[in-house]
Amino acid sequence: MMKAVSIESGEASKAIGHGVNRGLSVFDLVLRIVAIVGTLAGAVAMGTAEQTLPFATQLVQFSAQYDDFDSFKLFVIVNAIVCVYLALSLPFSIFHIMRSRAGKSRILLIFLDAIMLVLLTSGASAAAAIVYLAHTGNTSANWFSVCQQYTDFCQRSAGSLIGSFGAMVCLVLLIIFSAVAISRR
């Protein structure tokens, strides 16, 4: 009934709006794939980080592994969770490309994206705090900089943060583009 009274220009602007929405949905899909790669790379790089020092006392063999640090364990778990979530959200993203008017599923995705953003940010920041501490140490708490011995381990764990922080940027963009798509619906 609405269509019967809508004028030509209205139809045209609607068509343009749908085109923009479809473009946003394609970008949404690309961002999700980039974020999957980022979180996967972060989890794998951190999960395989270990180093054994070339010297040992009679009693102790010095070695460092990611699961000696609870924050690094959390980091790997969180990256894995977000990676799986993003993989599961791909069908929704493809569905949005085909049906640019879908609204409720977009709100669901904004909700879940926001939760995953919080999860990923907390894991990455906790790991970053420990990496920073391992690099600089802390004199007032008498915590030594362990990176002077475990150089390889430190580099690996610091590098694995990059993927996570890239995925965080992707998730922020995803939330914003979803909001724009909903408003243009």
Added chain:
Amino acid sequence: MMKAVSIESGEASKAIGHGVNRGLSVFDLVLRIVAIVGTLAGAVAMGTAEQTLPFATQLVQFSAQYDDFDSFKLFVIVNAIVCVYLALSLPFSIFHIMRSRAGKSRILLIFLDAIMLVLLTSGASAAAAIVYLAHTGNTSANWFSVCQQYTDFCQRSAGSLIGSFGAMVCLVLLIIFSAVAISRR
């Protein structure tokens, strides 16, 4: 012109939609005020955390302060930034209560809320990682649990996290409600 052809039930459902949107906007305002209180309490509680131990060697007086730990400094700064942002966003929130159809300003707020959520989460998680480390220590890195000496300081810094995490929940809810309000516009 649209109004001329719209039927009674359409008008009625629109009015209900506006009522729901106004309710969401009021809730938005309340959440912002709660988040302001949370971030302010977190910043003040952490910023005033310090402890001097009742014993001293001839050379050293043992004391701990929040700015001995870079993560805690970051925590205070981030909480202050988010608190100021939330205070500045209150006029927008009040504007949304009066004009429930406003769309672009809501998208701007979703964008800024998402950025602030990431900031606050990273600050709070980094501080939480250090608080956790101070409580448990780490044997493989030879970091001792400093909370056995600095009990008051540890309790204060752990408690100050509560306000921040509460504000994080508020910000997630704010993003979701804004998305719902936009979709119902």
